[in-house]
Amino acid sequence: MTTHLEITTIYALLDGELEPLAERSAEGHLLRCAECRAVREECGAVLASLRWYAAAPPPPPVGYWSRFWERFADRVSRTPERPAAVRRPRPAWRETAMAAAAVLALLLGTWWGGLPRDEVAPRVSAPASIPARMAVADTGWESDVEFFERATVAVGSVDPLTKGLALAALVESP
Known part of the structure; x- marks a missing residue:
C-alpha cells in the first residue's frame, strides 16, 4: 500500500x-x-x-474615458440649481392642543397649591413599655403568654432560636 x-x-x-x-x-x-x-x-x-x-480587470478600450466625459461634461460643469424650499404645513390643531394643555396644567397647579392643608398630628412619645401579661390581659392570650414564659424558663435561655421554637409551638397549638 x-x-x-x-x-x-x-x-x-x-x-x-x-x-x-x-x-x-x-x-x-x-x-x-x-x-x-x-x-x-x-x-x-x-x-x-x-x-x-x-486578476486585475482589463483596461478599458482606447478613448473610453474621453467619450465618457463628453457624455457627462455638460451635467458636471453646470452649476446646480437650488431646489425650492418645501414648507410642510403644520396642523393647526397640534399647536392649539399644546397651548390648551399648558394652560390647563397652570390652572390645576394654582388650584392645587391653594387648597387648605390638613394639620399634621403632633408627635407624641411612645408609652413606656408594659409587661407582656398586662398587654394581653383582656385579649384571651394569657395562656399563650404563660406557655411562652414557661418554655423559655424551661430551656433556660431567651435566645432568638429558643424564642422562635416557642413561637412556632404557639402558632401550631389549636
Whole structure:
C-alpha cells in the first residue's frame, strides 16, 4: 500500500515551491497513483479560479474615458440649481392642543397649591413599655403568654432560636 501525497505538498507542487528532489518524487508518485492525480486536478481547478478572481480587470478600450466625459461634461460643469424650499404645513390643531394643555396644567397647579392643608398630628412619645401579661390581659392570650414564659424558663435561655421554637409551638397549638 502506497502512502498518498499530502494536500500541502500538492499545492506546493502546483505553485512550483518544492525542491527539485521533492518535486521529482511527487511527480513520480502522481504517475503511479490515480487518487492523488484526481486531487491534483481539483487543487489545480481551485487555484485557477482563485487566480481568475485575483486578476486585475482589463483596461478599458482606447478613448473610453474621453467619450465618457463628453457624455457627462455638460451635467458636471453646470452649476446646480437650488431646489425650492418645501414648507410642510403644520396642523393647526397640534399647536392649539399644546397651548390648551399648558394652560390647563397652570390652572390645576394654582388650584392645587391653594387648597387648605390638613394639620399634621403632633408627635407624641411612645408609652413606656408594659409587661407582656398586662398587654394581653383582656385579649384571651394569657395562656399563650404563660406557655411562652414557661418554655423559655424551661430551656433556660431567651435566645432568638429558643424564642422562635416557642413561637412556632404557639402558632401550631389549636
